[in-house]
Amino acid sequence: MIVYVLYGGQSPEHEVSLKTAATVMHALDTQKHEVYPIYISREGLWTGLGRMPEEGLAAEQLTPASRHADAASSLGEVLAVEFGRTGEKVVLPLLHGANGEDGTVQGLLELLDIPYVGNGILSAAMTLDKDVTHRLAGLAGIRQTAYEVVTRRQWDEDRTGVLRRLENRGLLPGYVKPATLGSSIGISRCENSAELEAGIDEALRYDVKLVVEREVIGREIQVAVMGNDRPKASLPGEFLHGVKFFDFRAKYADPKLRMSVPAEIPAAAAAEIRESAIRAYEALCCCGLARVDFFLGEDGLVYLNEINALPGFTGTSMYPVMWERTDGTSYAALIEKLMDYALERRHTQKSVSSVR
Structure with a gap:
């Protein structure tokens, strides 16, 4: 079977993806499968590395430079050359965060009619968004801590009002989290109003929507x-x-x-x-x-x-x-x-x- 390993990506979790891909490719049985690594740079450029040799790839080989100047032409080459191979196929999308774990790549693979490991478009998009996860889990009757959602627009228009709302809800001490990131990137633990304000400013560097959650001891x-x-x-x-x-x-x-x-x-x-x-x-x-x-x-x-x-x-x-x-x-x-x-x-x- 042809196994495509997608890794890298434009998310702040790029390095985590590289570590995951290196470990997964080392564990794949190259006697049983043909492994084709496909790297996506931080700039969104796609590069197919060809069939992985049985001895694997060195760390420096995992991040090759692209021959293309734009994402469209680089993706076009990968679609034509890599995904155009004949035989049974499956994709391991080892991409964390936005443009990888949020249903976007999953949608591309659905259009290509290639099976892939992990969640489909809908579940990938919903689980990446902490706000949506909270809402659906609440409907299912699953216990959660108290939380509030803050958008960039709300923060820009009424910073003082947002802080008052969060404090009145009793969310301190608590955590400010970008809605669509993992690996604790952009997250702050806050005990007072000043830390809460700084935490929201920090999280808005990574997302336009945040969740603020009361700490569970x-x-x-x-x-x-x-x-x-x-x-x-x-x-x-x-x-x-x-x-x-x-x-x-x-x-x-x-x-x-x-x-x-x-x-x-x-x-x-x-x-x-x-x-x-x-x-x-x-x-x-x-x-x-x-x-x-x-x-x-x-x-x-x-x-x-x-x-x-x-x-x-x-x-x-x-x-x-x-x-x-x-x-x-x-x-x-x-x-x-x-x-x-x-x-x-x-x-x-x-x-x-x-x-x-």
Whole structure:
């Protein structure tokens, strides 16, 4: 089977995508598959690297310079040369954030009629937007912390009024988050009005819509979910980090970071978290995979934090480790399973469209 690996992208999470792609390509069975890496630069230029050699690619080979000056011509060459190959195909879109995890690339692949790993257009767009996730999870009856949405227009027109609204809602201490970014980029923890104002200014550098969430005192617990029509949830996991705010550096550069899988939490809480993860997965129309994050509060209650429709697959990522500890699925076998789910979904779609 021809396996295309899309990575890089224009999101601030570009470097995370590179780490994920390097790890995934190293794990792919080149005796079983023809692997074709496709790099998207920070400027949005697409470059096909040709068939990956069996020995893999060195780090410096992952980010080649494009021969094209604009995105359209670079994408046109990739469409004609790379995606024009004959044979069974599947795409691994290892792109985080906007223009990759938000349904845009998924829409392109739907037009090309090529199956791809992960969530479809609708679920990709909804899960990337923290505001939309909150709304749909609330409709599904899933407990969440208090939150408010702030737009750039609201902030520009009435900064004082926005601050008053957030403080009156009791959102301090709390977190200011860009609505459509991950990896803790642009997020600030705020304890007072001055920090809240600075946090909103910082987050608006990355997005035109923000969510401000009341802090939940407790532990952050993660669950890996996998599947299409019959999703299943892994054992819960927890990062042990010892910091108040689990920011980008703590996630990707802290040598003291440790995983606890399964998380050492009461059995009843673990069962509730796994059940709630599947409910959230289904409420957001997810398929293939997602990581669902919760808070286990000091009050003993479980609160949904967010859904990550394309969780990281780096060497320190929780998603593959949780499956290995749950049912023994290795990293390489997990990728094969996810590709199988992509092919299964495309088969189901074809069976429906053929009846129309």
